[in-house]
Amino acid sequence: MEKHVELEHVDTKHKFYQDALSYWSNVPPTVDGMLGGFSYITTTDVNGSSKFLKTLMNSEKIGRCRALDCGAGIGRVTKNLLLPLFDTVDMLEVVGHLTDKHLAEFLKRCQMHLNENGIICIKDNVANTRSFDHDDSSMIRSLDEMKSVIAAAGLTIIQEQLQSGFPPTIYDVPMIAFR
Numbered sequence: 472m473e474k475h476v477e478l479e480h481v482d483t484k485h486k487f488y489q490d491a492l493s494y495w496s497n498v499p500p501t502v503d504g505m506l507g508g509f510s511y512i513t514t515t516d517v518n519g520s521s522k523f524l525k526t527l528m529n530s531e532k533i534g535r536c537r538a539l540d541c542g543a544g545i546g547r548v549t550k551n552l553l554l555p556l557f558d559t560v561d562m563l564e565v566v567g568h569l570t571d572k573h574l575a576e577f578l579k580r581c582q583m584h585l586n587e588n589g590i591i592c593i594k595d596n597v598a599n600t601r602s603f604d605h606d607d608s609s610m611i612r613s614l615d616e617m618k619s620v621i622a623a624a625g626l627t628i629i630q631e632q633l634q635s636g637f638p639p640t641i642y643d644v645p646m647i648a649f650r
């Protein structure tokens with residue numbers, strides 16, 4: 472069952488990261504493994520992200536030379552969404568598995584390395600109130616909390632949209648672009 476946790480609790484627990492490492496070490500390297508059994512939403516997910524990104528690429532004149540896939544797993548997003556749009560894609564860490572403090576620090580580092588007109592996008596589950604997933608040791612923030620972390624990192628949101636077409640039984644998944 473999900474359990475609410477205080478930010479301070481998570482920020483001081485090395486166990487939060489160890490548990491996630493141990494959970495993901497045992498997950499099969501498949502699309503179903505990456506999506507927790509929801510592999511059938513992958514096309515809807517990629518199409519939604521593609522539409523969101525293409526709008527931004529036109530309006531913000533974003534270059535196509537380089538992208539960074541955070542929490543890439545087996546590279547589902549890199550392969551299906553990013554490689555058709557960018558020349559080079561690097562793969563790195565993940566939003567729900569970072570504490571607020573570490574996520575804000577990470578976003579600041581990303582901002583420092585953005586190309587001219589570059590953007591950062593987060594596409595992740597949100598809940599009404601912050602909840603903690605004991606299975607994979609990750610947290611699901613509320614949309615407001617996600618935006619607070621973005622603001623705390625000194626970044627400004629330029630576009631946001633809720634992914635449509637996902638089953639009503641799963642969490643809302645917003646796409647947020649900022650720099």
Ligand SMILES: C[S@@+](CC[C@H](N)C(=O)[O-])C[C@H]1O[C@@H](n2cnc3c(N)ncnc32)[C@H](O)[C@@H]1O
Pocket residue numbers: 488491492495505506541542543544545546547548563564565568
């Ligand atoms: C829900 S999966 C999503 C994978 C991929 N983004 C996708 O949509 O197919 C989360 C991924 O985050 C990775 N992960 C968890 N904690 C991490 C950490 N601290 N640093 C880097 N990756 C991490 C896991 O190994 C897993 O592949």
